[in-house]
Amino acid sequence: xxxxxxxxxxxxxIAHVDMDCFxxxxxxxxxxxxxxxxxxxxxxxxxxxxxxxxxxxxxRKSGVKRSMRGDEAKEACPQIQLVQVxxxxxxxxxxxxxxxxxxxxxxxxxIDEVYLDLTDAAQTMLMETPPESVEHVQEEVLKSHVLGxxxxxxxxxxxxxxxxxxxxxxxxxxxLLACGAFIVADLRMQVLKETEFTCSAGVAHNxxxxxxxxxxxxxxxxxxxxxxxVEGLLEYFPIKKMKQLGGKLGxxxxxxxxxxxxxxxxxxxxxxxxxxxxxxxxxWLWNIAxxxxxxxxxxxxxxxxxxxxxxxxxxxxxxxxxxxxxxxNELCEELSERLDSDMDxxxxxxxxxTLHARAYKTGDSDSHKKFPSKSCPLRYGTTKIQEDxxxxxxxxxxxxxxxxNFKTHGNENNNWGITALSVSASKIVPIPSGTHSxxxxxxERFPSGSSSNQSVDDVIDEVAPSSPSAGSxxxxxxxxxxxxxxxxxxxxxxxxxKACLDHQDLLCNLSEKVDGLTEESSHVALPGNEDxxxxxxxxxxxxxxxxxxxxxxxxxxxxxxxxxxxxxxxGNSSIIKFFNNYHNSQSSFEQKNVTNAQGVKIPLLxxxxxxxxxxxxxxxxxxxxxxxxxxxxxxxxSGCSIDTMPQGSQAWSYNIDEIDxxxxxxxxxxxxxxxxxxxxxxxxxNVVKRGSSITQYFRPDKGR
DNA sequence: ACGGATGATACT
DNA sequence: TAGTATCAT
Numbered sequence: 100x101x102x103x104x105x106x107x108x109x110x111x112x113i114a115h116v117d118m119d120c121f122x123x124x125x126x127x128x129x130x131x132x133x134x135x136x137x138x139x140x141x142x143x144x145x146x147x148x149x150x151x152x153x154x155x156x157x158x159r160k161s162g163v164k165r166s167m168r169g170d171e172a173k174e175a176c177p178q179i180q181l182v183q184v185x186x187x188x189x190x191x192x193x194x195x196x197x198x199x200x201x202x203x204x205x206x207x208x209x210i211d212e213v214y215l216d217l218t219d220a221a222q223t224m225l226m227e228t229p230p231e232s233v234e235h236v237q238e239e240v241l242k243s244h245v246l247g248x249x250x251x252x253x254x255x256x257x258x259x260x261x262x263x264x265x266x267x268x269x270x271x272x273x274x275l276l277a278c279g280a281f282i283v284a285d286l287r288m289q290v291l292k293e294t295e296f297t298c299s300a301g302v303a304h305n306x307x308x309x310x311x312x313x314x315x316x317x318x319x320x321x322x323x324x325x326x327x328x329v330e331g332l333l334e335y336f337p338i339k340k341m342k343q344l345g346g347k348l349g350x351x352x353x354x355x356x357x358x359x360x361x362x363x364x365x366x367x368x369x370x371x372x373x374x375x376x377x378x379x380x381x382x383w384l385w386n387i388a389x390x391x392x393x394x395x396x397x398x399x400x401x402x403x404x405x406x407x408x409x410x411x412x413x414x415x416x417x418x419x420x421x422x423x424x425x426x427x428n429e430l431c432e433e434l435s436e437r438l439d440s441d442m443d444x445x446x447x448x449x450x451x452x453t454l455h456a457r458a459y460k461t462g463d464s465d466s467h468k469k470f471p472s473k474s475c476p477l478r479y480g481t482t483k484i485q486e487d488x489x490x491x492x493x494x495x496x497x498x499x500x501x502x503x504n505f506k507t508h509g510n511e512n513n514n515w516g517i518t519a520l521s522v523s524a525s526k527i528v529p530i531p532s533g534t535h536s537x538x539x540x541x542x543e544r545f546p547s548g549s550s551s552n553q554s555v556d557d558v559i560d561e562v563a564p565s566s567p568s569a570g571s572x573x574x575x576x577x578x579x580x581x582x583x584x585x586x587x588x589x590x591x592x593x594x595x596x597k598a599c600l601d602h603q604d605l606l607c608n609l610s611e612k613v614d615g616l617t618e619e620s621s622h623v624a625l626p627g628n629e630d631x632x633x634x635x636x637x638x639x640x641x642x643x644x645x646x647x648x649x650x651x652x653x654x655x656x657x658x659x660x661x662x663x664x665x666x667x668x669x670g671n672s673s674i675i676k677f678f679n680n681y682h683n684s685q686s687s688f689e690q691k692n693v694t695n696a697q698g699v700k701i702p703l704l705x706x707x708x709x710x711x712x713x714x715x716x717x718x719x720x721x722x723x724x725x726x727x728x729x730x731x732x733x734x735x736x737s738g739c740s741i742d743t744m745p746q747g748s749q750a751w752s753y754n755i756d757e758i759d760x761x762x763x764x765x766x767x768x769x770x771x772x773x774x775x776x777x778x779x780x781x782x783x784x785n786v787v788k789r790g791s792s793i794t795q796y797f798r799p800d801k802g803r
Numbered sequence: 804a805c806g807g808a809t810g811a812t813a814c815t
Numbered sequence: 816t817a818g819t820a821t822c823a824t
Contacts, residue, residue, distance in 0.1 A: 152807070184808095211824080212824080407809085
């Protein structure tokens with residue numbers, strides 16, 4: 100059982116940088132008189148003074164906590180300054196912070212956090228300007244906290260830190276960390292200079308430790324975790340404060356295993372943990388107990404999805420489809436704007452629209468989370484998104500009601516309420532420009548009329564990001580015209596125009612629609628082949644026609660704005676250049692990588708999307724069957740998709756597992772990287788096997 | 804049935 | 816895959 104395992108040959112340098120109470124800083128920058136005052140940002144304030152989502156450190160001293168109510172905060176800290184989150188379309192809008200979060204040159208993991216892999220930068224620095232040779236060390240670096248470093252006299256702290264950072268006989272790994280500290284200190288100063296925001300950072304050999312460290316000394320400080328301090332750091336560290344263990348898993352560790360600190364975990368064998376929590380989670384737990392985490396820094400610069408949502412708690416629950424439609428329209432409008440911005444700024448398009456809702460059924464205490472989420476191909480344009488979202492909602496409602504054996508007697512709805520709505524856009528891929536690197540690489544080398552290469556190039560060069568269709572057909576069928584009217588609001592406290600429709604009539608009408616959907620579903624459930632072929636025709640058209648680039652008005656405006664806006668210059672200090680060099684190469688590689696890895700997929704998705712747009716004109720097409728058909732199309736196409744190659748596709752006649760890693764070095768750099776992403780260790784099937792190959796122990800990371 | 808809005812990811 | 820569940824800030 101106890102198998103010799105490498106200790107921690109993790110020579111990486113990872114930094115976690117975290118903006119200090121970010122939303123507060125954004126507001127303080129906007130309103131500098133707030134600086135230094137106890138301040139918090141609240142969203143909404145009608146109910147108990149709103150909910151706090153960010154709290155300044157001055158206010159924290161008075162005991163104010165995030166997710167307190169505004170009223171409670173006032174109680175704890177009467178002088179507190181409360182700033183409201185901007186409201187647009189009747190809901191909190193976080194664009195201010197989203198935009199501020201894009202400032203500077205940092206990779207963005209979340210709105211206010213980044214992980215950086217500084218290994219290369221630190222190595223370079225160590226070779227070219229090792230800390231021990233630096234004559235004058237920046238003040239900021241000297242303020243670093245180094246875990247495990249004994250500080251006898253607070254006045255000597257900086258001198259102690261300087262000695263550690265510049266120690267000539269330190270281990271190689273410690274030296275790398277020291278370089279990381281220099282780089283991060285400089286980076287933080289750059290961030291401050293360019294954005295006026297302070298941040299805190301942790302520097303360690305992996306993400307988990309860096310994350311822990313960044314939170315240890317806030318605000319505006321940084322903490323280094325030498326390997327020698329890891330054991331002591333984790334021994335008494337509360338298990339629930341570890342990332343990923345703040346929820347049910349952490350609770351289970353406490354109550355089922357009696358594990359309250361990370362150190363407590365050490366007594367459990369990997370097998371034991373695997374048997375209780377599965378092979379992946381078990382190994383992951385075993386590793387984090389030892390400060391081991393192989394999780395790589397994702398180079399991703401941009402979010403993978405966009406969403407807009409709102410809750411309607413308690414008495415505000417939506418009780419009519421009309422009110423649901425109203426709010427869906429608002430949410431979709433915001434989403435649509437953000438998608439347009441993303442397209443303009445990042446040249447990407449989203450391919451899937453998903454609707455989530457929470458609902459309750461009166462009398463059924465357990466019924467409130469079961470509202471099914473639904474998704475469909477995303478068509479650009481506010482109106483289309485609104486239509487599709489409503490249709491998705493209706494489909495969900497139908498399932499919800501039938502699941503609970505709901506009978507629509509009459510027009511009254513005393514049975515259900517919607518307590519949360521959200522729409523989101525995902526599967527965001529770059530708009531193809533130029534040629535896919537792999538396709539290009541192979542077609543240059545093996546020029547052939549091979550249909551696959553040909554079609555890839557054609558589609559990539561010609562596919563249109565969006566198509567303005569005059570009709571309102573969607574993939575789900577046509578939204579009944581009466582649904583497009585404005586409906587009276589129920590009890591959300593919002594006043595919009597009272598339509599002159601009879602409420603009862605309306606409800607009746609809508610009930611019929613929902614019922615209609617139910618009936619259709621059994622009847623269209625199994626689409627035939629013929630149908631699918633018909634739907635593929637527009638796909639062919641798309642390939643042969645001129646590109647139809649369609650940008651709506653707001654897109655154009657945004658493009659103009661972007662052109663007008665000059666780029667902010669940023670000076671380079673001597674140290675930051677190591678980071679810049681690293682970062683620039685990383686990010687350009689990342690761009691290519693995204694395009695490469697995902698660009699191929701576009702023609703397939705576009706095929707099904709455009710196919711669904713034109714031929715189906717029947718009035719109430721059942722959604723489930725549509726989705727089913729789309730799946731079929733995808734399934735058919737994916738057989739020859741490059742996406743499937745890493746799984747060992749016949750088409751390429753190479754098994755990914757048989758590739759000799761050394762040959763990769765011979766390939767062009769961008770292709771090397773692409774292949775490497777495919778070669779990264781895949782997660783093990785979630786089955787516990789005993790006495791299996793020793794090779795499993797060579798993968799101490801990627802637990803989860 | 805007020806911890807909201809917004810993401811990411813893993814499981815199935 | 817689409818849909819669900821969990822986790823985080």
